[in-house]
């Protein structure tokens with residue numbers, strides 16, 4: 452296993468001039484030995500480019516990749532000792548499950564007894580012990596992908612295992628099982644694992660550290676809790692959570708945060724920079740309160756969605772929308788009602804030029 456350090460940028464076309472010419476803008480980042488990481492972001496944000504640069508399938512147009520301090524920028528995937536699991540199964544149909552799992556070890560001349568032991572362990576983790584002697588050709592797509600996962604995990608000496616959207620072909624009802632399985636395997640094997648996905652649930656369940664990417668930029672690296680509680684950028688606020696964070700634009704001065712004709716006075720110690728800023732609050736932290744409660748705004752109900760366990764309220768104030776996740780007893784509210792919603796509290800963040808400031 453290795454600590455992977457990146458200090459690089461990448462443009463596919465020569466002579467990049469502006470930010471939009473880069474698939475990856477300059478970034479510096481380290482993946483610690485044995486960590487479980489996810490690269491999360493929408494399509495086209497640069498996840499696969501970053502993964503391919505780490506694996507050695509692609510050389511960055513600028514900068515370097517280091518494994519345990521050694522420059523491997525120009526080294527092949529083989530030389531870097533990387534295992535990769537792709538979106539679609541990469542297995543040999545004519546081999547049995549056991550032979551497929553053994554293949555990466557046999558390639559590296561691992562002694563037979565050791566191969567047998569390791570294949571047995573991996574098959575057990577993947578709950579495939581009963582299928583070791585079956586031909587891979589006869590298996591369902593998700594079982595084939597399990598073998599691909601197994602092949603990625605079977606070598607104990609790899610620098611890292613890289614996963615590129617590995618659950619794409621898996622049926623939705625099996626996805627959560629495999630997600631948990633991969634996480635459990637990480638705990639057992641302690642390999643450095645980097646998992647690319649555009650699915651926040653996948654990223655947040657698997658990884659201890661999630662790298663949120665947007666337009667070639669690593670916007671924030673954090674745990675699920677950090678990304679939820681204090682998104683460093685409005686993009687992260689929008690992207691993480693379902694629905695994402697609410698943002699209210701307003702004007703800050705020494706008296707507080709002004710939205711239309713209302714003034715919200717921040718928590719003691721929460722200093723706001725003067726000028727145009729945005730208040731960010733998650734729907735989960737918006738509270739239904741008594742009229743004129745400090746930190747609350749009179750909102751007009753636009754939509755009430757009763758989803759059984761809770762009510763999702765969509766409201767507006769001075770042309771801006773705030774969503775609130777409220778207990779089921781808020782189900783009596785209806786379109787056009789005025790409700791006081793507390794948007795300013797200990798979980799509220801403030802943003803200027805999309806970056807967190809308070």
Ligand SMILES: Nc1ncnc2c1ncn2[C@@H]1O[C@H](COP(=O)(O)OP(=O)(O)OP(=O)(O)O)[C@@H](O)[C@H]1O
Nearest residue numbers: 463464474492493494495496497498499500501649
């Ligand atoms: N081989 C290539 N040549 C030129 N441009 C490319 C190439 N591969 C990717 N790009 C561009 O680089 C940017 C980042 O692409 P990348 O595939 O890394 O994103 P991604 O986040 O993995 O997206 P997806 O989830 O859709 O695969 C995109 O604008 C894409 O069009």
